[in-house]
């Protein structure tokens with residue numbers, strides 16, 4: 676009797692097409708519906724990227740455009756003033772190490788940690804991403820409210836990183852768990868930053884799962900908005916926090932510091948708050964077999 680995932684059409688197709696996870700089809704199907712990779716899309720960030728099937732999709736879509744750009748630059752450059760090659764078009768981050776993918780600069784780190792957010796943002800200094808995607812999911816604890824809370828912290832971290840790196844008009848796609856109050860609260864909040872926000876469940880996302888994706892297009896922050904890295908990323912308090920505080924920002928900091936620690940603790944992989952970087956030209960490790968990373 677074959678295992679369930681072996682009967683799954685997307686598992687088989689992922690294997691045939693060399694994707695590391697069946698999740699690749701979720702991003703591809705969201706693209707079919709919302710045209711995520713139109714001609715203007717050249718630079719992307721993949722948050723919570725391991726084992727890397729979304730990064731593979733991004734690589735297959737963006738690397739050919741990137742190579743064209745390099746060729747054009749090379750033609751224009753004179754022998755005396757050869758242009759430095761542009762950096763890889765995709766930056767991918769995860770708690771777990773990822774095997775290299777062409778055109779992808781991988782970082783290992785916790786996206787809710789200040790050091791990782793700063794590292795990602797600094798990589799984009801001087802240029803802006805066209806697309807940020809986040810398929811992040813914490814390891815489930817089985818306690819629904821904690822799981823929902825951890826998921827919302829990943830979303831908050833992803834939105835904050837996006838406000839630092841996205842160009843106006845850019846897009847953001849992130850996993851949510853539908854039916855929770857996250858959707859009712861989150862969609863209006865995202866509409867403050869994006870002109871178009873949809874909640875979508877691609878066919879490849881299992882029907883029994885509450886998983887869905889927010890597809891936010893046309894990034895347009897409020898006039899005068901200055902992105903900040905807020906207290907979500909605050910360092911742990913050195914003194915024992917008191918039960919009440921008169922400063923709401925401090926209250927957020929206290930709560931989210933605990934969450935950051937919890938998010939790291941729920942992952943079985945070694946987690947480093949200092950992001951480590953790896954260039955895509957590293958010795959290729961054997962890509963993992965197709966895995967069923969989530970729903």
Ligand SMILES: C[S@@+](CC[C@H](N)C(=O)[O-])C[C@H]1O[C@@H](n2cnc3c(N)ncnc32)[C@H](O)[C@@H]1O
Pocket residue numbers: 695696698699722723724725726727728729730768769770771784785786787810811812813814829938939942968969
């Ligand atoms: C569903 S998997 C992503 C699958 C990926 N999109 C793909 O197609 O291969 C969720 C990932 O979120 C990562 N993750 C969870 N919490 C994280 C955090 N705080 N920072 C970075 N990555 C995180 C996990 O390590 C896991 O690899």
